[in-house]
Amino acid sequence: MPELPEVEAARRAIADNCVGKKIKRVLIADDNKVIDGISPSDFQKSVLGKTIVCARRKGKNLWLELDSPPFPSFQFGMAGAIYIKGVAVTKYKRSAVKDSEEWPSKYSKFFVELDDGLELSFTDKRRFAKVRLLENVLTLILLAFFTKLDLVVGMFVLLQPVSVRPISELGPDALLEPMTVDEFAKSLAKKKITIKPLLLDQGFISGIGNWIADEVLYQARIHPLQTASSLSKEQCEALHTSIKEVILHAVQVNADSKEFPVEWLFHFRWGKKPGNVNGKKIDFITAGGRTTAYVPELQKLSGKDAEKAAKAKPAKRGGAKSKEDDEEEELEKEDDSAKPKNQKPKGRGKKPALKRKTKDSEDEDDDADGEEDESDAEEEVVKPRGRGTKAAIKKKPEEKAGNKKPKGRRS
Numbered sequence: 001m002p003e004l005p006e007v008e009a010a011r012r013a014i015a016d017n018c019v020g021k022k023i024k025r026v027l028i029a030d031d032n033k034v035i036d037g038i039s040p041s042d043f044q045k046s047v048l049g050k051t052i053v054c055a056r057r058k059g060k061n062l063w064l065e066l067d068s069p070p071f072p073s074f075q076f077g078m079a080g081a082i083y084i085k086g087v088a089v090t091k092y093k094r095s096a097v098k099d100s101e102e103w104p105s106k107y108s109k110f111f112v113e114l115d116d117g118l119e120l121s122f123t124d125k126r127r128f129a130k131v132r133l134l135e136n137v138l139t140l141i142l143l144a145f146f147t148k149l150d151l152v153v154g155m156f157v158l159l160q161p162v163s164v165r166p167i168s169e170l171g172p173d174a175l176l177e178p179m180t181v182d183e184f185a186k187s188l189a190k191k192k193i194t195i196k197p198l199l200l201d202q203g204f205i206s207g208i209g210n211w212i213a214d215e216v217l218y219q220a221r222i223h224p225l226q227t228a229s230s231l232s233k234e235q236c237e238a239l240h241t242s243i244k245e246v247i248l249h250a251v252q253v254n255a256d257s258k259e260f261p262v263e264w265l266f267h268f269r270w271g272k273k274p275g276n277v278n279g280k281k282i283d284f285i286t287a288g289g290r291t292t293a294y295v296p297e298l299q300k301l302s303g304k305d306a307e308k309a310a311k312a313k314p315a316k317r318g319g320a321k322s323k324e325d326d327e328e329e330e331l332e333k334e335d336d337s338a339k340p341k342n343q344k345p346k347g348r349g350k351k352p353a354l355k356r357k358t359k360d361s362e363d364e365d366d367d368a369d370g371e372e373d374e375s376d377a378e379e380e381v382v383k384p385r386g387r388g389t390k391a392a393i394k395k396k397p398e399e400k401a402g403n404k405k406p407k408g409r410r411s
Helices: 004-017 040-047 139-146 151-158 181-189 195-200 210-220 233-252 303-311 323-337 359-364 374-382 388-394
Strands: 023-028 052-058 061-066 071-075 081-084 108-114 119-123 130-134 283-287 290-294
Touching: 004 052, 004 061, 004 081, 004 233, 023 040, 040 130, 181 233, 195 210, 195 290, 210 233, 210 290
Parallel strands: none
Antiparallel strands: 023 108, 052 061, 061 071, 071 130, 081 119, 108 119, 283 290
């Protein structure tokens, strides 16, 4: 999922290549799941002929400031991405649209051609992104006068897209508006929830998503289920430092994960079997509804959280999946399906795949990063359900298709 560094990389690409240019052609997808609250034709009319003044970002939201409102905005969701034809925009992990595909992509939701011929597209294969129009709040200038507010304050408010809830409700930007250590510690002291979901709360800090939260907690040596208010001063300072360093480095390298330090958890948390990082075992739990990678040897619960965990019955691995985790799993499956596989031809005598899952087992699979639970797969072979029973009994591992002639039939 694109997080603050990935969205910032997209913003910079637009700022470097599109500012000062006029929009001469617009194509808006007829997709009301992504294009939010406005018809494609009305959206097109609202931006056609406008000039891009600048690109702005808060948290994981990006918008283009035009020479007059409204402004197109992009909430990237699971797989949203900005592409500029002929310009290398950093691709984040699991970027869903390939360079070899048609242009503009069939997954494009917002496409513009600028007056110099440059073309920009926002794509979203998974359809969890949101593309909106932000109305500039001109009435706030009048409100500033009528309520005798300071004009400077009124002008500042005017420049913010405060009328749109997804942006107006965001907390301070993790890069542009960082809290001081003392502010951060005082804020954590008031929070009675566990630290991982708090970091994911965009109303607390905007820009941190699943991989950044896992990374900063790993580097600060804090368990994802530690209650925020129970963190010591030293832990608060360590977490504050790791947030700053991780985000700053990721932004400096334009979100190119190949440039992330080799010791980061990031490199080992993906894929089917991410066994360990720096010689330490990685485990997965659910925190805040998201599959969470952590290192038990280094990230330990303390105080009342440790006592509570010791008394509690072991929970099923992973817990309930969130919508985002379902989508991450789908992206992982698509990545795997694109790889060449040595498959046996279909037909009589083919052994059923051991790791094939029924609908029920897929619903119960709690690994959002695409891992398959071998114990579940084996159980299905031993205890097949319904119509699969007969096939499981007849076929043995050593059998090969075509060794015996079918009984009861003549050639």
